[in-house]
Amino acid sequence: MPRLQWFQYLSYALTVSAVLLFSSAQAQEKADPAFEQWVKEFRKTALKSGISAEVYDQAFRGITSPDQWVLDRASYQPEFKAPVWQYFDNRVQKRAIERGQQEKEKMKPWLDKIEKRFGVEPNILLAIWSVESSFGGILGNDQVMRSVVRSLATLAYADPQRKKFGRQQLLAALKILQAGDVEGKHLLGSWAGAMGHTQFIPTSYQAYAVDIDGDGKRDIWNSIPDALATAANLLSSNGWQKGKPWGYEVSIPARKLPAGKMTVAEWEKLGVKRANGESFPSKKAVAEIKLPAGRNGPAFLVFKNFFVLKRYNNSDRYAIAIGLLADRIGGATPLVNDWQRPFTPLNSVQVEELQKLLKQKGFYTGDIDGKAGPGTRKAVKEFEKRAGIEVKGYPSKEILELLKKQ
Template sequence: MLTTPARILRSRRLTRGLLVSGFLSLLSLPTIAQDSAASAPAGFAECKARLQEQAIAAGVSSETASEVMARAEHLERVIELDRRQPEFTTTFADYLNRRVNDARISQGRELLKEHQELLARVTRETGVPAPYLLAFWGLETNFGSYFGKMPVPSSLTTLACDPRRSTFFTQQLIAALRIIDEGAIPADQMEGSWAGAMGHVQFMPTVFLQHAVDADGDGRRDLWNSLPDAMMSAGKFLQSMNWNGDYRWGREVLLPDNFDYSLADGRRLPLEQWREMGVTDAFGNPLAREPIDAALVVPAGHQGPAFLAYDNFRVIMGWNRSEFYAIAVGHLADRIAGAGMLQNPPPEDAPAMSRDNIISLQEALLERGYDVGKPDGIMGPATRSAIRQFQAANGLIADGYPGETVLTRLDVLVIQ
């Protein structure tokens, strides 16, 4: 059984001690700072000075801005991670099975009991049911077991001084400085992902400023060491995106024979209309007569599971824009609440395509007159639309999924 992470139990006295010891350590190790400065790219010092001025102009105290920016270092590893593109895309089966597994389900159910009072309070105040809060927590940090170890001020300074997404990360850096300025966490304890996501639920700094709350009443919004703050903040964020407590995220469904898969293109139709088409729940029962719209999602094509996604599915995607992520949150929440496995699990033998494979696929579609835009190695909406058109023109099920038959017909070789 997972207990509340040890870092939640740190006392303020310990925090002050860590601050002092951390500061003395910095003073006693000048060579590290010198080495970092020597390895920083040209213009980094000037960039830090500009960022410091921008932060002060945005309302960060001069003391916080100067102290934190003086210690901010250029982290080449952050640039490497920002530039890195995965060689292979992840299949839906691999993505889902890695994230919604027996261990995480069991742990989530234990935590549902352990934190019943806290989670019930969050649900009362935000309308977000406890299993969803646990699902986000589980997917983001494996229930608080790993927050990331990158120093957020240095990571964000590095990215703000890189031209690729400077504007976005400048905003995040200034927000992080404001968080430090308000006393939420000392600068040397602000750790997170390489991109600056932080705490139990991995909020970016701007999201923290807008939606983090002090739920335990200690005067600080602490998403690292306070589970009440983290869970309530997650609930408030979802509430701000119009979470509808009257409905679930969506559901697995069964589609009738000869179903028109071109309808799985993101369009939202009334649930009654899906019902009239012969769509049922995963056990073959008629869909409920509810006044709600839904979109059909088939993440693994016609051979895999199908889902009707309700309004809360879009809310989940406001947290993370991946359809795979949104389905994983919803399914994990269902499992934590006691539901069983998918009735039609995704096929595990689907090809994991590399970016080069996808570019070859896009080029093959272009050569045959199907518009995918510029080949970029990303399986986006335009590519899926082109696949549907190719499938329909060639007598195949038009599900927009690049299965083995599509790849063979387009002469795209995928080596596993």
């Protein structure tokens, strides 16, 4: 951690007042005596870890119960539970590609500076920014961003599988507050405490946060350059290979392929080819086959950088989504062998139209965001019930056309 400068003391004072204001809303909820006792006991651990009593007490002032919203989200993670086509459709889509290309032009000086320092190409960073926070769009959404202190305390107190994670991250979050790196009103994050434009958990922030804009703060909440540089630092520190691919879509032979890693030349001998007909740039590179939707879906030959992306989120789906979106931002064509869907898919603009029609008819109350998430699918099911047709919940072209007719 960098030493506190005089302006950070001022930031700390603002943190105190912001935490108090935020906590007043928390106080309206019914107190949980058992949770309050846990907070009291954890205070001893925090103080032993170097957290001052003042910082701890102010951080928890008004927080008297766990956040059920956090526990609900912890039980459902799209990386592992969403249908594969849905996961990719919501991330590698027209709106994200176009926005990424716009931001690439807008942020070019910073992206060039970051690439020069860390060796991570802009398209990858833009894809991470999109997937993690919709280019910062979620940061002002209080339905998604919650108190990091309360969220992590909730996991440490009430989630047996994430108890250790919650305690570790909570201590790190308190140290971030104590260091004055962020005002309390901005110490908001996902259900798991992921923060800022590029959604860093507290310990990762401590390890990789960068002040590239030179204002004396490692500010991933308000400084886009800092956030993108922080993401680049994480990838670089974990072995990102500059100028190397994350992977390629490939076509595979009908016969069963061996598991594990081999050189590109060895894969080619077994009948693996690039799906677009181009040749592989390197025959000696070591790679592995990934089939996220099984043999009937797209196949990918992935390299070292794919596994570095998994250090950001340990999910094959996540790493492939980042890679595919980065490629599309860079001008690549869509997949040759697309995802198999049980309906005719919509693009993001059409999903927006679907959401607007569902909202007009009273079935949908969420954001018009072009993403077919749980709220959209639930609204489709309600519409299907009312229309007297088979209930599937798919945001399909067929449902959109039926909505237009009614």
